[in-house]
Amino acid sequence: MAEEGDRGLEASSQEEEEEEEVLLTPAQLIRSLEQAWMNEKFSPELLESKSEVTECVMEQLEHMEENLKRAKKGDLKVSIHRMEVERIRYVLSSYLRCRIQKIEKYFPHILEKEKTRAEGEPSILSPEEFAFAKEYMANTETHLKNVALKHMPPNLQKVDLLKAVPKPNLDSFVFLRVKERQENILVEPETDEQSEYVIDLDEGSQHLIRYKTVAPLVSSGAVQLI
Missing domain, CATH: 3.40.5.60 (Ribosomal Protein L9; domain 1)
Structure with a gap:
């Protein structure tokens, strides 16, 4: 009986430790997101994508929203938690928006850097951002041809976007x-x-x-x- 009791205490202790680790995980995720956001916001160039962090934060936001739906109405804690959810959502959207703005501004140089990066070197673009950058470049080239280049002499109907678009x-x-x-x-x-x-x-x-x-x-x- 004593052994069973000891095992029960050990199992309970392990469960408590696991719960503590789970409770720490959201805070670590949010801290990582905030650091990535500040770096991206103040860096002149596009930094390495933190897609794993953003995906985990989005999952955490979903869990937080579900918990808020189950909470009692009128509870002050609900209002506080909802404010925190909105704050995290703002940081996440601001971080992603900042990256999109840099891609739109420097897309030829970003795609060139992606093309020439060494094997094993991490990409600065997430798969979704890479697809967006390629589509943005294709649309820009098409727009330039239809609006201006086709009306110019044949020897001037090509434009080097790497030279035309300024670098960071x-x-x-x-x-x-x-x-x-x-x-x-x-x-x-x-x-x-x-x-x-x-x-x-x-x-x-x-x-x-x-x-x-x-x-x-x-x-x-x-x-x-x-």
Whole structure:
């Protein structure tokens, strides 16, 4: 009987631990989404797609909506949880909208980067975004031909979109917060009179710095754009 009781306590303890892990998962997901959103919002270029995070968040939103439907009406907690659902939904939609806007703005360069990426290198586009970018480029080319190019001399009826559409400005400056200490970060000179120099980024410190200097650190998660 004692053994059965011990087993029961162990099973109960395991269930409690599993429940705690499940409870932590939504918070971790939302935190990951918020970090991806801030980075995407302030980065001049399109960053790697976080499609797994967005899909999990959408599933979590569905569960939260179902729980709210079952909750008692008039409960103050329901109003608070509904506000949180709307906040998460806003962050998610803003993140996806920001990515679509960048694809529309830089589509030739994004597709060229996708075409030339090394084998095994992660794609910056989700499958849906890749399909959208290709369709957007095809529609743009068709529109240009029908509206302008067909009325021009034959030798001027082609346009190089890579040259016609400006690239993301990687020389723009961004604010960031350091999550992991970084040493020996090479900073390029701003003028011809200056020379290259090296800096250390302490954990928790905030900086205003040229984006291309810290682009790899943004991708790795070592720094957070703010």
